[in-house]
Amino acid sequence: MDSKLPNVGTTIFTVMSKMAQDFDAINLSQGFPDYQVPKGLLDAMQKYLHGNYNQYPPMAGVPYLREQIAAKTAKLYGATIDVENEITVTSGATEALFVAIQTVVRPGDEVIVLDPCYDSYEPGITLAGGRTIHLPLNSAFGLDAQRLSDTINDRTRLIMLNTPHNPSGSILTREELNTVSSLIKDRDVFIISDEVYEHMVYDNGQHDSLVGIPDLRDRTFVVSSFGKTYHATGWKVAYCVAPPALTAEFRKIHQFVTFTTHTPTQWALADYMEHHPEHFEELPRFYEQKRDLFLSAMSESRFQMRPSAGTYFQLADYSALSSDTDQSFVEYMTKEVGVAAIPVSVFYEQPPDQRIVRFCFCKHDETLVRAAERLSEL
Structure with missing residues (x-):
């Protein structure tokens, strides 16, 4: 049977979350919190x-x-x-x-x-x-x-x-x-x-x-x-x-x-x-603190962190660490470093020549610090 979506496979988010689970890595790839609903x-x-x-x-x-x-x-x-x-x-x-x-x-x-x-x-x-x-x-x-x-x-x-x-x-x-x-x-x-x-x-x-x-x-x-x-x-x-x-x-x-x-x-x-209308009113400060914690914890790493003005995602340039493609690099990080991320190239039709990955910071503070410690060893 001819596929209606011949170029579509399993999403990168599913792939990376499964890889994180298989290798017991800290999952900063898919955008879901590791803390409880209010x-x-x-x-x-x-x-x-x-x-x-x-x-x-x-x-x-x-x-x-x-x-x-x-x-x-x-x-x-x-x-x-x-x-x-x-x-x-x-x-x-x-x-x-x-x-x-x-x-x-x-x-x-x-x-x-x-x-x-x-x-x-x-x-x-x-x-x-x-x-x-x-x-x-x-x-x-x-x-x-x-x-x-x-x-x-x-x-x-x-x-x-x-x-x-x-x-x-x-x-x-x-x-x-x-x-x-x-x-x-x-x-x-x-x-x-x-x-x-x-x-x-x-x-x-x-x-x-x-x-x-x-x-x-x-x-x-x-x-x-x-x-x-x-x-x-x-x-x-x-x-x-x-x-x-x-x-x-x-x-x-x-x-x-x-x-x-x-x-x-x-x-x-x-x-x-x-x-509880205060929930969404307080959300910007809640996530801004997590972003800032992650940035501070990553300050000694060799990643160059890109500005993030919103969402719970943080882009990081790893060109000082490797010339590998981002898909190869996130696989390496997941298997060898113990931190999963998303390769930014998957968001493009024609990816530019760059070395950038996406981390998700909607995690417990301890999770973010542990991930940063591992990443800073690179």
């Missing part, structure tokens, strides 16, 4: 699991949760969201991204993705019959406005944005977003804004959600994740905010992909959001 959220989950909240919820999501999403969005971004017609709860951000792509991309359409980018984007585009156009970010992982302008044409249907950015930790500025807006103002182009790390912004920086930018909101699907925010990546709950017309089409596909999402989890998240 106790109050676990208590809420227990409450709803045993409270007869276990049947199908509404296809668009539990109203209580959508109300809390709308309240948070209004507080953070000054945007008023229609709970009934603009918010859809999904089974993880990957589902939301996939469904949004299927909603607007038709065979022959071109979709611009900014490299390096998350590996789930292109398969969804391919399955929709679209053509992925890879546009590299600049050397500081910022938007190259001229190249974007040169790339947009009459076949361009969609632009994929990701801010804060995985894997680099860079953040798109309001000026960059305004540039995107001006370039597509007179075109029939949509945007998917992957904002799953929206609450992880450091050094007094600012995340500008596209839901709060009027010139972009009417053509944008904004995707965010509860798993990232509440240290519960295995719960696979996220949401998509889009204008009513786009949401209506989004839900037509969503209902035949997963239909709906785990009921007690939705209730527990809504309950916790209402009674």
Whole structure:
């Protein structure tokens, strides 16, 4: 049988996590915490699991949760969201991204993705019959406005944005977003804004959600994740905010992909959001401290650490240590040093000539210190 995705294999995240397990290495590769979900959220989950909240919820999501999403969005971004017609709860951000792509991309359409980018984007585009156009970010992982302008044409249907950015930790500025807006103002182009790390912004920086930018909101699907925010990546709950017309089409596909999402989890998240809004307010400082701890612990190493303004990822240049490819180097680190990382080349269509790996710092402080001690011996 001919494969619909002939160039797709097992994701690098699965490969490296398994290798870390096989060689008993500290896993700084895949982006999941090694600490517990907040106790109050676990208590809420227990409450709803045993409270007869276990049947199908509404296809668009539990109203209580959508109300809390709308309240948070209004507080953070000054945007008023229609709970009934603009918010859809999904089974993880990957589902939301996939469904949004299927909603607007038709065979022959071109979709611009900014490299390096998350590996789930292109398969969804391919399955929709679209053509992925890879546009590299600049050397500081910022938007190259001229190249974007040169790339947009009459076949361009969609632009994929990701801010804060995985894997680099860079953040798109309001000026960059305004540039995107001006370039597509007179075109029939949509945007998917992957904002799953929206609450992880450091050094007094600012995340500008596209839901709060009027010139972009009417053509944008904004995707965010509860798993990232509440240290519960295995719960696979996220949401998509889009204008009513786009949401209506989004839900037509969503209902035949997963239909709906785990009921007690939705209730527990809504309950916790209402009674503990301080959680996402304190998250930037929580992760900024972890980033700074890891940077301090790595200060005596031969790695050159790149700036990380957001997410829980830290890029590191290892060119002073080895001329090996990043895939060979992460395999060596995992097997011989006992620390697993992700090779950044997998986020590119055409990787530049660089020696950079991605570490994840959403780990216990002791885990980060132990990993840094091992890496500093290189």
